[in-house]
Amino acid sequence: TYRRESNPELGYKYHPFLLYFMGVLPEDEYDTEYTIYDAGGGDSPDPFNSENATIYDTVSINDIIEVAGPRTCSN
Numbered sequence: 001t002y003r004r005e006s007n008p009e010l011g012y013k014y015h016p017f018l019l020y021f022m023g024v025l026p027e028d029e030y031d032t033e034y035t036i037y038d039a040g041g042g043d044s045p046d047p048f049n050s051e052n053a054t055i056y057d058t059v060s061i062n063d064i065i066e067v068a069g070p071r072t073c074s075n
Contacts, residue, residue: 020061021071030061 016034019025037053
């Protein structure tokens with residue numbers, strides 16, 4: 001998955017990127033921005049968490065579609 005920590009308050013079991021790649025994310029959620037964190041090189045003694053991580057960028061499904069094109073099903 002795209003998460004190192006479990007947070008049941010988020011309301012989903014799978015990250016929306018994965019749901020999009022599976023073809024089950026509703027199109028009305030394509031504009032939602034998701035935070036991407038820079039986890040660093042892993043040399044910190046503290047485990048990664050979103051409270052002390054550096055924010056790298058935000059990305060939406062539409063950003064992915066703009067760069068890679070819409071998803072297609074392989075046969």
